[in-house]
Amino acid sequence: MTDRAEAAGRRWLRYGLSALYVFIGIVHLVAADAMLPLMPDWVPAPRLVILATGLCEIAGAVGLLTRSFRRAAAIGLALYAVCVYPANLKHAFDRIHIDGIPDSWWYHGPRLAFQPVFVWAALWAGGLIDWPLRDRRR
Numbered sequence: 001m002t003d004r005a006e007a008a009g010r011r012w013l014r015y016g017l018s019a020l021y022v023f024i025g026i027v028h029l030v031a032a033d034a035m036l037p038l039m040p041d042w043v044p045a046p047r048l049v050i051l052a053t054g055l056c057e058i059a060g061a062v063g064l065l066t067r068s069f070r071r072a073a074a075i076g077l078a079l080y081a082v083c084v085y086p087a088n089l090k091h092a093f094d095r096i097h098i099d100g101i102p103d104s105w106w107y108h109g110p111r112l113a114f115q116p117v118f119v120w121a122a123l124w125a126g127g128l129i130d131w132p133l134r135d136r137r138r
Contacts, residue, residue: 013125014064021061021077028054037096038087056080064126074126081118088112 028035032050039046056076063073090096092108101107123129 010125010127013121014070017077017121017125018061018064021057021064025054025057025061028057034098038091038098040086040090043087053080053084060122064122070126071128074122074128077122077126078119081115081122085112085115088115 028050032047032054035050036046039049043049057080060073060077060080063069064077066073088108088111091098091101092105092112095103097103120129124131
């Protein structure tokens, strides 16, 4: 991959992730009460956590688009993707119904399997890792 192609790929991935995380962040802020059943019992102040994660998603999305905050935002979004995994597991295995979200394993299976890709995508888009796209000859 050429440096130019790599830079373009990272830029477009940043745009895509930012759009996705702004959307998800707004959903967390607007529909926090609907998401309460997804929260594991051990999470303290679950509504506050949902609202805080919504703000963090939006802040991470904005940060990913700014040169000075890009690396910190990428780390934050990668950590976020790891931290929400228990809620995603509960949603899938407890078969919790949320209006507007499919209940089938056709949704949950790919979502759970794709979570590590979100971790990688944030780190790669933020310029923290090169794997596996860096030309090995360098």
